[in-house]
Amino acid sequence: MMTEHSAPMTESCAPMTEPCTPTTELVEVEVGPVAHGGHCVARHDGRVIFVRHALPGERVLVRITDESHKRFWRGDVVEVLQASPDRVDPPCPVAGPGGCGGCDFQHVSAQGQRRLKAEVVREQLDHLAGIAWEPLVEAVEPLTGWRTRTRFAVDRPGDDEGGSQVPVVGMRAHRSHDLVSLPEQGCLIAAPGTPSPQQLEEVAAQGSSDEIRVVVPARGKPVTITTREQGAELVQELCGGHGYRVRADGFWQVHPRAAEILVGAAMEMLQPVAGESALDLYCGVGLFAGALADQGLDVMGVEQVDRAVRLARRNVPKARFISAPLAKALRKLPPAVDVIVLDPPRTGAGAQVVGHLAGLGARAIAYVACDPAALARDLRTFGEHGYRAEAIRAFDLFPMTHHVECVALLVKA
Numbered sequence: 011m012m013t014e015h016s017a018p019m020t021e022s023c024a025p026m027t028e029p030c031t032p033t034t035e036l037v038e039v040e041v042g043p044v045a046h047g048g049h050c051v052a053r054h055d056g057r058v059i060f061v062r063h064a065l066p067g068e069r070v071l072v073r074i075t076d077e078s079h080k081r082f083w084r085g086d087v088v089e090v091l092q093a094s095p096d097r098v099d100p101p102c103p104v105a106g107p108g109g110c111g112g113c114d115f116q117h118v119s120a121q122g123q124r125r126l127k128a129e130v131v132r133e134q135l136d137h138l139a140g141i142a143w144e145p146l147v148e149a150v151e152p153l154t155g156w157r158t159r160t161r162f163a164v165d166r167p168g169d170d171e172g173g174s175q176v177p178v179v180g181m182r183a184h185r186s187h188d189l190v191s192l193p194e195q196g197c198l199i200a201a202p203g204t205p206s207p208q209q210l211e212e213v214a215a216q217g218s219s220d221e222i223r224v225v226v227p228a229r230g231k232p233v234t235i236t237t238r239e240q241g242a243e244l245v246q247e248l249c250g251g252h253g254y255r256v257r258a259d260g261f262w263q264v265h266p267r268a269a270e271i272l273v274g275a276a277m278e279m280l281q282p283v284a285g286e287s288a289l290d291l292y293c294g295v296g297l298f299a300g301a302l303a304d305q306g307l308d309v310m311g312v313e314q315v316d317r318a319v320r321l322a323r324r325n326v327p328k329a330r331f332i333s334a335p336l337a338k339a340l341r342k343l344p345p346a347v348d349v350i351v352l353d354p355p356r357t358g359a360g361a362q363v364v365g366h367l368a369g370l371g372a373r374a375i376a377y378v379a380c381d382p383a384a385l386a387r388d389l390r391t392f393g394e395h396g397y398r399a400e401a402i403r404a405f406d407l408f409p410m411t412h413h414v415e416c417v418a419l420l421v422k423a
C-alpha cells in the first residue's frame with residue numbers, strides 16, 4: 011500500500027513556507043486507500059496524488075493544488091463521479107474544497123471517519139513497527155461542539171492601503187493564508203461557550219491581534235486570548251475529581267472528555283499499585299501524575315515548559331517534577347521504576363529517550379500518542395529494547411478531522 015510515509019514527506023509534516031500555487035489542471039482518478047494525514051492516495055500517469063476530501067473506492071475529479079514535489083502531487087476533489095457509501099453532505103457550510111482548513115473529514119459519516127482513522131493506525135503500525143492491530147477506533151461524544159481550545163484568524167482588510175480595517179474573523183483555508191469567514195452559527199466543532207462570530211469580531215476590533223484564541227474550561231467562564239499577556243490567565247480543568255490549573259495559552263487535552271478517557275485507559279492498562287514508583291513524562295500540568303499520585307504512587311514528572319511545571323507542582327503537590335527537555339533530564343530519572351506514562355508531542359519520543367526508558371525496567375508502560383506514525387516508530391524502538399505492545403486502543407477524540415489518539419500498553423517481552 012502506498013502511504014505518505016513512503017513518499018519523501020508526509021502531508022502532516024510538510025513545512026508550509028509559502029501557500030501552494032494552485033494549478034487549473036483537473037484530473038479524473040480512482041481513489042485508493044487513506045494515507046497518514048487523512049488524504050487518500052490516487053494515481054495519475056504513474057504519479058501519486060494525495061487527494062483531500064476523497065474516500066477510498068470513489069471516482070472523482072481532482073483539482074491539483076500542489077505540484078511542487080517530484081514524487082507526488084496534492085489535489086482536492088471538485089466533483090464526485092462515483093460516491094462512497096460513507097460520503098455525507100458536510101454539516102458545516104464552510105467545510106470542503108476551498109473552505110475552512112480545519113475539518114477535513116466532514117464529508118464522511120461518523121462511522122466512516124473512524125474506519126478511515128483505524129485504517130491509518132493499522133497501516134502505520136504494520137508498516138513502521140510490524141505490529142498487527144485489529145482496527146477499531148472508539149467513538150467519543152460529542153462529535154460536534156467538542157473543541158475547548160479554538161484558534162481563529164483575524165484579517166484586517168484595507169490594512170495595507172490605510173482602508174477600513176474592519177476586522178474579519180474566520181479560519182485559514184487548508185495550506186493557505188486565505189481567510190474563510192465563519193458561518194453565521196459559528197464554528198461547528200467549537201465548544202458551547204465559544205463567542206459567536208459577531209462577538210469575535212467585536213474582540214478583534216478592540217485590538218490589533220491577527221489571532222484570537224478561545225479556551226472553554228471545565229469550570230468558569232470561557233477565556234479569549236488576543237495577546238501573550240492575556241494567555242497567562244489561569245483556567246480550571248477537572249479529571250477524575252482532581253482539579254488542574256492550566257494557563258489559558260498552555261496545553262490541556264482539547265476534547266472535553268479526553269483527559270478522563272486517556273487517564274482511564276492508561277490506568278486500566280497499568281493497573282497501578284499504591285507504593286509503586288511512576289514516571290509521568292511530557293507531563294504538562296501533571297494530568298497523569300495527578301491520577302497516579304491519587305492512587306498512592308510515588309511520582310516524578312518531566313516537562314520542558316517551565317510555566318507548566320510550576321503549575322504541575324501546585325496541581326500535584328505529592329509528586330516531584332523536573333523542568334527540562336526529557337532528553338536532557340534522562341540522567342536525573344531514577345535508575346529503576348515500576349510504571350511509566352509517556353505522552354509526547356506529535357514527533358514522538360525518539361530512539362534516545364525510548365532506549366533509556368526501556369533500561370529503567372518498568373513492568374508496564376502506557377504510551378499516549380496523537381500521531382500514529384510517531385507511535386509506531388517508538389513502538390518499534392521499544393521492541394528492539396525488549397518491550398512488546400500488549401494492547402493498543404484508539405479514540406476518536408478529534409471528530410470531523412483526520413486526527414486520532416492512541417494509548418498503547420508496553421510490557422516486557
Ligand SMILES: C[S@@+](CC[C@H](N)C(=O)[O-])C[C@H]1O[C@@H](n2cnc3c(N)ncnc32)[C@H](O)[C@@H]1O
Pocket residue numbers: 261262263291292293294295296297298312313314315318334335336337353354355
Ligand atoms: C501531548 S502534551 C501532553 C501533556 C500532558 N501529558 C497532558 O495530557 O496534559 C505534550 C507535552 O510535552 C511537552 N514537551 C514537548 N517536548 C518535550 C520535551 N522534549 N521534553 C519534555 N516535555 C516536552 C509539551 O510542552 C507538552 O506539555
